[in-house]
Amino acid sequence: MKPADSTEEKGICDCHPDQSQPDVLLIGNYVPDQQHSMNRFLQWLESGLSERGIKVEVWRPDILMARPFKKQRSGMGKWLGYCDKFLIFPMRLKHRIRNARLSNAIIHVVDHSNASYMAVLPPERSLITCHDVLAIRGALGDPSAWARPSPTGRIFQHWIRTHLLRCRHIVCVSETTRKDLIRIPGNRADNQQIQVIPNGIDPGFSRSNVADALPSSALPDAPFDHPFLLHVGTAHPRKNRISLITAFESVARDFPDLRLVFVGEAFSAEETRLTQSCPFSGRVIHAGQASDSALSFLYRRATGFLFPSLSEGFGWPVLEAQACGCPVACSNISSLPEVAGKDACLFDPFSTSSIAQAMRALINLEQRQKLIEAGSANCKRFAPEQTIDAYIRFYSDLRIRPDRCF
Known part of the structure; x- marks a missing residue:
């Protein structure tokens, strides 16, 4: 398993060294955003699926327009990063997903903040993991979310909400998140397959004494x-x-x-x-x-x-x-x-x-x-193997009955 401390800077063009057909395509986050928990979840999921013999590819937005800027999380670098993530990447994703090599792959967007990518993906074999809807609730004026956004953040969360509520197949990481999601105004839960698959524990966290000699x-x-x-x-x-x-x-x-x-x-x-x-x-x-x-x-x-x-x-x-x-x-x-x-x-x-x-x-x-x-x-x-098993069952269900809704 890959160490969770590392984050590979892979983009859409350099993520598959061979031309074999993948079983699952994981869509990850933009590396400069440094979203540690989402990167860890992606690496953990990729490793767990690969250990089961499932062919996995990971795609992320390339750093293109923001590359000249040293600071890519603020100022002009941040805004050009939005162009990399939400203008260039979706267009390239839409083009590449038509490749015959990917015709049967299950496509999994691992972070709900990238829900807009679902608009260019085949809905019958695409799913998204929703980790929380706190920012969305905050943008809607819910004080109990404790996530009050900025004016631009409110617009961004409205955009995420619009695309997330259009997704056919959604995995929520907790029952709390599932309930929060279906309570969002405009939700069409009767037209969606929403399932709870709790996060698994990263094997790097254990009672083992391996790291007890940490300097x-x-x-x-x-x-x-x-x-x-x-x-x-x-x-x-x-x-x-x-x-x-x-x-x-x-x-x-x-x-x-x-x-x-x-x-x-x-x-x-x-x-x-x-x-x-x-x-x-x-x-x-x-x-x-x-x-x-x-x-x-x-x-x-x-x-x-x-x-x-x-x-x-x-x-x-x-x-x-x-x-x-x-x-x-x-x-x-x-x-x-x-x-x-x-x-x-x-x-x-x-x-x-x-x-x-x-x-x-x-x-x-x-x-x-x-x-x-x-x-x-x-x-x-x-247990991590239980979570991996649950995702594999979800993927298999999409292959067999792609348009089923609960």
């Missing part, structure tokens, strides 16, 4: 000489990191050695201000970004993992932590109870006292062990 230089700011509670995520407000910092203040008084460690996007201005004003500021640590191997190491060393998100489409970090033998406490809303399992430690993400209580549960030795065992059992529901 400290890989995570120089991590407090490995102290017990620590861990959070992984971005600075987006829906990740609710501020509530973690606030809740930690009451717990820190009783546990002087305990640290709170954040991995991912740097602190926002508000998070920085709150951390600096906290009486235990030296014990709230941002360890920077981490590779998957380093992250796996952190999960195994952490006293517990906290995920207070206010909205999610799935919640991969919860499973990653559980797979590594780390006790987990997470929000009791959105998709997280569905993913964390029936014996998980759940808390009210809007209540800092509830979060603090969950922190104490993660520190308690007896409760920690129960949560570790519950997490290990829960991971069996997300």
Whole structure:
């Protein structure tokens, strides 16, 4: 299996070294966008299908108009990247898909944000994976999505929604996402095949000790000489990191050695201000970004993992932590109870006292062990081979009865 830390810069022209007919064509994301979770999902799916003997090709938009620009995620480079993704690539995709070599291939768009590609694909043998509809809900004015877009973002989400609702065959990664999708205004669920196939756990996250010799230089700011509670995520407000910092203040008084460690996007201005004003500021640590191997190491060393998100489409970090033998406490809303399992430690993400209580549960030795065992059992529901099997059945169903709708 390919390491999840790597992202191959392949475009539509250089992705198939031979001319044999593929069984499945996976449509991936534009590399400069650095969508780590989507790239990991694509690589994981490609590897899993290939291991089953299924011939797979991966196509991505080429970096063409944006190539001269060093910064391709902002300014002119970003806007020309849109041209690469949504003008040039669909035209080339439409032309190449007519090739006789691809006449029987199942075409899988792996990220719903690329739903517009479906307009140039044969609908009877094309499907798309929907990971969440939070941004779409936010663009429609739903405050519970915690995803308020910019004016241009609102236009972009309207465009995604229009194309997504026209798709005949959709896979949702959770029941929560499926319900959110069918509630979107204009949905034609009676004319669509919508199936839930939960994400599988990346095999790179496990209780194995292979990475326990990870050099400290890989995570120089991590407090490995102290017990620590861990959070992984971005600075987006829906990740609710501020509530973690606030809740930690009451717990820190009783546990002087305990640290709170954040991995991912740097602190926002508000998070920085709150951390600096906290009486235990030296014990709230941002360890920077981490590779998957380093992250796996952190999960195994952490006293517990906290995920207070206010909205999610799935919640991969919860499973990653559980797979590594780390006790987990997470929000009791959105998709997280569905993913964390029936014996998980759940808390009210809007209540800092509830979060603090969950922190104490993660520190308690007896409760920690129960949560570790519950997490290990829960991971069996997300075995990667089960997810691959489900996608293969979905592909086979398209071949046999392409126009069937539920």
